[in-house]
Amino acid sequence: MHFPQYRPRRLRRNENLRRMVRETFLRIDDLIYPLFVQPGKGIKEPISSMPDNYRFSIDELVKEIKDIYKLGIPAIILFGIPEKKDELGTEAYAKDGIIQRAIKAIKDSVPEIIVITDVCLCEYTSHGHCGVIKNGQIDNDATLELLAKEAVSHAEAGADMVAPSDMMDGRVKAIREALDRSGFSHIPIMSYAVKYASAFYGPFREAAESAPQFGDRRSYQMDPPNAREALREAELDVGEGADIIMVKPALPYLDIIYRVRQAINRPIAAYNVSGEFSMLKAAIANGWLEEKRVVLEALTSIKRAGADLILTYFAKEIATWLSE
Template sequence: MFFPEYRPRRLRRNETLRSLVRETELSLNHLIYPLFVVEGHGIKEEVPSMPGVFRFSVDLLKEEIKEIIDLGLPAVILFGIPAQKDEIGSEAYAKKGVVQRAISAIKKIAPELLVITDVCLCEYTSHGHCGIIKGSEVDNDLTLEQLARVAVSHAKAGADMVAPSDMMDGRVARIREALDEAGFSHIPIMSYAVKYCSSFYGPFRDAAESAPQFGDRRSYQMDPANVREALREATLDVEEGADILMVKPAMPYLDVITRLREEFNHPIAAYQVSGEYAMIKAAGKLGWLDEERAMMESLISIRRAGADIILTYFAKEIAKKLAK
């Protein structure tokens, strides 16, 4: 019986051998944990469609931040839900807005924790869109000025990085200009460079109370069918001054992550979004798959595709697993 000279199974016989030749690693240094902060006091409420994910009022962040630090996670990204919303999202850049106060509180608890902020208007507008409405459309250029105000307000509050997620044309350049003019040239921009108009955002919109009140976001978020357009979007953001490029969602767009990794030398981030998280959680609860193994496999696939950074709601669970 003929056998090939090289037998791949030789290096799969036990975990020590498998670990020795493993090509892709997942560590805490690759992870960012999303946090939802709400107005009010004494609030810690679980998001129904995202088991294990909570909305916190600023006064109850201390315990959560201490756990994040104790687990060794390096960074969080903040999403805010204000008490009042209006047509222009003015609470997004209020000096004492919920995110601004959360940044300050976190920095007092854990100065070493990297605090990133989502820069968008959808959580703050009464209509739920990511920009200023003029007529029945989102006005791109008017929105840029609001986004610049938001980014600067976050930097003033102590944010270490801003992450515009609105998908307006020219937003990175306008935010970069505003940050530099305000004395924050050291603050990096992690751009949601390639954000698809995806069905996987449903649980997030539940958590952030940010569903559009009319229409949808297809006029500014990307068509899921397109990949060449993703390269054009990323190129524009690089030219405008983005420091990190993000793809969102992650698993349905692993090919896009790989294409960006091949085309750009910038760090590549990927957001494992709420729907991806919720699917694994739900299937695990029903016993349809092994939740822990599916969690690890999904994150390894994102790393293998080329992502340097992963934003994931599984971050705390991964940290606990890696500590075993």
């Protein structure tokens, strides 16, 4: 039998050789850890559909973030559960809102960690939608003013970055202009530019108590079969001033991450969402998959597709494994 001169297995023979020619690396610096904060004190409430994840009161959240920072994770993204909800989501932009108070407490205790805030109304509205409701429909332009107020209130509280997730047209421009007018031209925007109306968000909606009370979000989040539209959305947000472009979800949309990476000259983030997390956790709990290998493989695939940053509920585990 005659083999060609090149044998690929030569460079797979042992771990040191594999490391030397490895093309894609997952790093602790790539990770952003999502966290949920709620009113109260001394609360660390398990989220039933998301094992090892919790809704924290602010005091417990600060303890958690101290541990996160010790692991070397550079950034968190905050989601808030307010004391009360109303039609306009007023607690989203209240100076003493749950997120605003949480930011201040975090910055008092762990000032070095990057605090990113989700900018949306769905967690704060009584109807659970991401915008102002008029005549049974989402009023895009009326929503922009409230999103801008929310972003500015987060910056005033000490947020390092804001991340609009609502998918209203023009919201990046509205937020950028509001931040600049208020003296926060240094605050970057990580835009959920390519956010699909996905079935993978279920556990998150339990965690954030943000399920819509009527209808769904398909009139503003993207239709899952569309790929070219993703590039249009990303290009629009870059033109409006987005500093980082996000694709959400991640694993079912690796092709979209790749396309956006090829087309957009900005850092690309990908959100490894709650449904992706929970399905792996369920398989791991049943002994069907080996946790460390499967999680690292899944997250490396997101990096390989082109993401620079990954928002993931596995961040603590990954940071521990990568430090070993």
